[in-house]
Amino acid sequence: MQYNVSFSALTRTALIMLCLTGLTISATYAEEDVTDIAAAEINPNYFEYKENFSVKRLFASRCSWCHQGYGLKAADGPRLSGSTKSKEKIIEQIAYGKSPMPGFRKQLKPWQIEALADYIKALPDVAL
Amino acid sequence: MTRWTTTVAVKAITAVAFVGFASQAMAADVTWDRLLNAQNDDANWMMYHKDFTGHHHSGLKQINTKNVKNLKLAWQHNPSATKRGIQGFPLAVDGIVYYTTTSGTIWAIDGATGVPVWQHAAKIDVERAEGTFYNPYNRGLAISGGNVYMGTTDGRLIALNAKTGAVVWDNEIMTVAKGNKGFTGAPLVVKDTVIIGANGGELSGCCGPIYAVDAKSGSVKWQFDTIGGDQRSRDSWGNDSWKIGGGGGWMTGSYDPATNTVWWGTANPAPDYDYIGGDWMNNGPRPGENLYSSSVIALDADSGELSAYFQEMPHDAWDFDSAVGEFLMIEKGGKRNMVHPNKGGIIFVYDADSVGGGNELAVNNAYMIGETYNYIKGVTKEGRLVGRRELPEGKHSDVCPAIDGAISWNTGAYNPKRNTHFMLTQEFCFDIEVVNPERPDDFSGQAYFGASWTSKAPKQKVDGTPVDAAYGTLQARDPLTGDMKWRVEYKYPVLASLLSTGGDLVFVPGADGMFDARDAKNGKLLWQTNMGTGAHGGVITYMVDGKQYVAVVTGWGSHVAGNYPGLFGAPFTTMSTDTGTLMVYAL
Numbered sequence: 001m002q003y004n005v006s007f008s009a010l011t012r013t014a015l016i017m018l019c020l021t022g023l024t025i026s027a028t029y030a031e032e033d034v035t036d037i038a039a040a041e042i043n044p045n046y047f048e049y050k051e052n053f054s055v056k057r058l059f060a061s062r063c064s065w066c067h068q069g070y071g072l073k074a075a076d077g078p079r080l081s082g083s084t085k086s087k088e089k090i091i092e093q094i095a096y097g098k099s100p101m102p103g104f105r106k107q108l109k110p111w112q113i114e115a116l117a118d119y120i121k122a123l124p125d126v127a128l
Numbered sequence: 129m130t131r132w133t134t135t136v137a138v139k140a141i142t143a144v145a146f147v148g149f150a151s152q153a154m155a156a157d158v159t160w161d162r163l164l165n166a167q168n169d170d171a172n173w174m175m176y177h178k179d180f181t182g183h184h185h186s187g188l189k190q191i192n193t194k195n196v197k198n199l200k201l202a203w204q205h206n207p208s209a210t211k212r213g214i215q216g217f218p219l220a221v222d223g224i225v226y227y228t229t230t231s232g233t234i235w236a237i238d239g240a241t242g243v244p245v246w247q248h249a250a251k252i253d254v255e256r257a258e259g260t261f262y263n264p265y266n267r268g269l270a271i272s273g274g275n276v277y278m279g280t281t282d283g284r285l286i287a288l289n290a291k292t293g294a295v296v297w298d299n300e301i302m303t304v305a306k307g308n309k310g311f312t313g314a315p316l317v318v319k320d321t322v323i324i325g326a327n328g329g330e331l332s333g334c335c336g337p338i339y340a341v342d343a344k345s346g347s348v349k350w351q352f353d354t355i356g357g358d359q360r361s362r363d364s365w366g367n368d369s370w371k372i373g374g375g376g377g378w379m380t381g382s383y384d385p386a387t388n389t390v391w392w393g394t395a396n397p398a399p400d401y402d403y404i405g406g407d408w409m410n411n412g413p414r415p416g417e418n419l420y421s422s423s424v425i426a427l428d429a430d431s432g433e434l435s436a437y438f439q440e441m442p443h444d445a446w447d448f449d450s451a452v453g454e455f456l457m458i459e460k461g462g463k464r465n466m467v468h469p470n471k472g473g474i475i476f477v478y479d480a481d482s483v484g485g486g487n488e489l490a491v492n493n494a495y496m497i498g499e500t501y502n503y504i505k506g507v508t509k510e511g512r513l514v515g516r517r518e519l520p521e522g523k524h525s526d527v528c529p530a531i532d533g534a535i536s537w538n539t540g541a542y543n544p545k546r547n548t549h550f551m552l553t554q555e556f557c558f559d560i561e562v563v564n565p566e567r568p569d570d571f572s573g574q575a576y577f578g579a580s581w582t583s584k585a586p587k588q589k590v591d592g593t594p595v596d597a598a599y600g601t602l603q604a605r606d607p608l609t610g611d612m613k614w615r616v617e618y619k620y621p622v623l624a625s626l627l628s629t630g631g632d633l634v635f636v637p638g639a640d641g642m643f644d645a646r647d648a649k650n651g652k653l654l655w656q657t658n659m660g661t662g663a664h665g666g667v668i669t670y671m672v673d674g675k676q677y678v679a680v681v682t683g684w685g686s687h688v689a690g691n692y693p694g695l696f697g698a699p700f701t702t703m704s705t706d707t708g709t710l711m712v713y714a715l
Binding site: 056059060062063065068074100103107128 | 563578
C-alpha cells in the first residue's frame, strides 16, 4: 500500500489541535482513524519480517483484552495513546509485563514487540 | 497508576511467620457428614456456595426486615494491599472466618472479634502465573477434615491445617506442558477429594482440566479434560484446533448427592471471536461446535467420567461462557431441577436426573434475563439459541452485551420460602472489530483472541425502549418459570455475589461501595452503608456465640470493572484497584 507521510501527519496535528481547544471529538469522526494512521506509519518497516504485516491485527490478538480501542481507551489496562514512557520502557513493559499485564517475551518475537512499541509511540495523545 | 505492587507486599509478608491468638474455640474438623448436611447448619458457611443446594441462603433471622436498620460494623480486617481487590468468598466455620486475598494469601480470623489467628502467603512462581491475564486473582477456599484448601495461579493446590495454618501438603497439580497454567477458583470438597478447575479460556492451551485431588495425600485421583479429552470433543474442533482451544472450568461448581455427580460450568473456546462468521461449522480457527467449551458438564464424582453435558453456547462466538459456578437445586412437584445462569444472560433449567450415559442433559426451561441483548434473538424453552448474530471479520457496532456478558462470574441467591431467585444483570455493549489472529503453536498457552473493542452504553432495550446509559438490574424471579416478582435498577451494575437470609433479606454489595439490605418480598431498600470502595466478591452470614454476623469483602478492579471509568466516570475514575477489606456487620 502506498502511504503518504505528510497527509497523515497533518491529520494527526489537526486532531491534537482540536483536542487542545477542548472540543470533545472522537477518533472516528476524523477523516481517517488515528489508529490506522499510526499503523500505516509502522507496518512497512516490518514487511521484511512478514509480508503485509499489520500491527493492529497483532494488537487485536494479544493486547486488546485489556487495552480497548486499539490503545485509545482505558479499560483494565490504561490508555496507551499519549504514553509518556520511552520506546525502550514500552518494549520493557511489553516484554516483562506488570501484573495483571502478562510479559510477552516468550510469546512474541523481538521485532513484534518493537513494532507494538513503535505503534504505541506513533499514536497521537487522544482518547476514545 | 501506583508503581507499588501487591506482589512486593505479598513477598514481604511471606517472610513473616505469625500466629495470632483466638478468643474463640478453634475450628473442629469438618466431616463429610457436616458438608453433606450444610443446608441445615446456618451458623456456619463451610463451602463457596454454602451448601450443595447452591442457594446462597442462610436460615439465620436474628437480623431481619424489622431490625436491619440497626446493623452496624462489628469489625473489619485490612489485609494490606490486594491487587484487583478481594474476589473470594469467605468461609466461617466454628467461629473462625477464613478468606483469601491476591496471589494466594489465606487469612484465618476470629469471627467474633476480628483478631487474626493465622496467615499463610503462598509463594507463587510469578513467571508462570504472570503468563496469564488472571494472575492476581484468587476466589476462595474449601475446608474439610481439619484442612483448608486453596488453588494457586501457578497450578498448585495447597492444604493447610485449619487450626494453625501449617502446610500439610503443597502439590503441583497441573503442569504447563499443554499450555494451561493455573487456578483462580475456589476448590470444592466432595467426599475425600478436592475438586478444582483450570483457567485459560483466552489462552492457546489445552485441555482446561478439572481435577479431583485426594484430600489426604494431595495426589490427583482423576482428571477430566473439558476440551480434547474424548473423541466427541475432538471431532467438534476441526483442524485439531482443540490443541489451542483454551477451555477450563475456572469457577466453583456444585455436587448433587442424589446422583453422585459433580456439576461444573466450562470456559469459552479460544480464540475469542471467530472471523469466519456464519460458516463456523466448516471453516475458521476452530470449525465445529467446540465441545465441551461454554457448557455445563455433570461428572461422576468417583471416576470423573462424563455423566451428561449441555453446551449452552454451541461454537461460542461472543465469549459467553458457562463458567458461572451457580447451580441451584430446586425440587418441585417431585421433579429435581438444576438451575444454571450463563454469562450471555440466559437461565437454563436442567432436569437434574437426566444424567448418566454421557448424553445431553434434558432442559426443562430456558429464559433470558438480560434486557439489552442483541447477540441472539432469544432462546427456546429447550435451551437452543435463536437468531445468532455472528461477528465475521470486520467492524460491528452496538453488539450487546459486551464481552463482559450480561451475567458475571459471581453468584445470585435463592430464598426457598419465597421461591425467589435474586439475580444481577449488567447492561452494556461494545463496538468491535474482529480480526483473523494467527494460529499459535499447539499447546503453547499464548494470549489468543481476535478482536479489538470499545465498550459503550446500550441504545435500546430488547423491547425497543430507548436507553441512554449503561446500567444494571437486580431481578427477583421464580427460577423455574422465570416469572418476575420485582426488579430494581442499579445505576452501576453490581458485580458482587448476593446473600439471601431467613430474616427475609437480600444483601447486595454495590459497585460503588454502597452495601444494601433489601426486603426479599418487594426489593425495598431497608438499610445501606458505605464501605468505602466497590465490591466484587463474596458475602456470607454466620453465627458465633448466639450472635449473627454478615461478612462481605470489598475491593475493586478486574476485566469487567475496567469498563466502569469509561462507562460511568466518577466514582470509578479514582477508585483504587489495589485495596480491599473484609467488613463484618452485626446488630
